[in-house]
Amino acid sequence: MKKSVLVLGLIALFLTSCGEKKKEEVKKEVETPVETTKEVAKEKVMNSDDFVVLGKQLFTDKTCTTCHQADAKVIGPSIKDINKVYAEKGGNIVKFLKGEAEAIVDTDPGQVAIMKANLDGFVKDLSGNELAALAAYMRSIK
Ligand code: HEC
Structure with missing residues (x-):
């Protein structure tokens, strides 16, 4: 019992x-x-100013600044150089970040591989709005 x-x-x-x-x-x-x-x-x-503010934050938080400075080439091309080539060639930064477009700024395979590692590593986890914000911030650097 x-x-x-x-x-x-x-x-x-x-x-x-x-x-x-x-x-x-x-x-x-x-x-x-x-x-x-x-x-x-x-x-x-969010309006376009908010996008730039969010993009600036993400650009630092997501370590883009380690390799991309506004004016000087560090490991990757400077933001101004990227903007110049994208303007000239009618490139789309969001498409590049989504992995839907080839590199057009620095096509050296070693350099492309460094950036590709970021795209495959963590950029793929960002939302469409976050990618648009990053692109808006980069374009705002004049
Ligand atoms: C470890 C260094 C490194 C980090 C971190 C990095 N990049 Fe890059 N990035 C590169 C290199 C190297 C290139 C040159 C190769 C190329 O153009 O694809 C490049 C190129 C680019 C280009 C131009 C692509 C083209 O069409 O040629 C864009 C846009 C870009 N990076 C955005 C970003 C953003 C946004 C981040 C943060 C989310 C980021 N990068 C983080 C190294 C880096």
């Missing part, structure tokens, strides 16, 4: 802990869409 009470107790304990876990999972699922909606709302009201 004692034994079965113990077993019942264990089962009850097991069931309650499972129930709590489920509740947590459900809570998480409910929270996600709210976050997403907030993000979208935030992104919708």
Whole structure:
């Protein structure tokens, strides 16, 4: 008799802990869409100035500054040189960052590979708006 009470107790304990876990999972699922909606709302009201501000922030946060300075070539070409070539050749920075367009500024395979490592590594995780912001910031450097 004692034994079965113990077993019942264990089962009850097991069931309650499972129930709590489920509740947590459900809570998480409910929270996600709210976050997403907030993000979208935030992104919708952005004007072009906001894009440049966000792009500047991302350019630093995402370590682009390590290799790209406004005026001087560091590891990668300067932002001004990139802008010049993109203007001349009618290039699209967002397409390049998405990996949908070839490099047109520095086509040396070694250099392209360095930038490609960034595209494959973390640039692919950025949203369309974030890429547009990066491009807007780069274009704002005159
Ligand atoms: C580790 C160094 C490094 C980092 C970090 C880096 N780049 Fe580059 N980037 C390069 C090199 C080298 C090139 C030259 C090769 C080329 O043109 O693709 C380049 C080229 C570019 C070009 C010109 C591509 C073309 O058409 O030739 C753009 C635009 C660019 N980078 C944007 C960015 C942005 C935005 C970031 C941050 C998200 C970034 N880079 C981070 C090294 C880097």
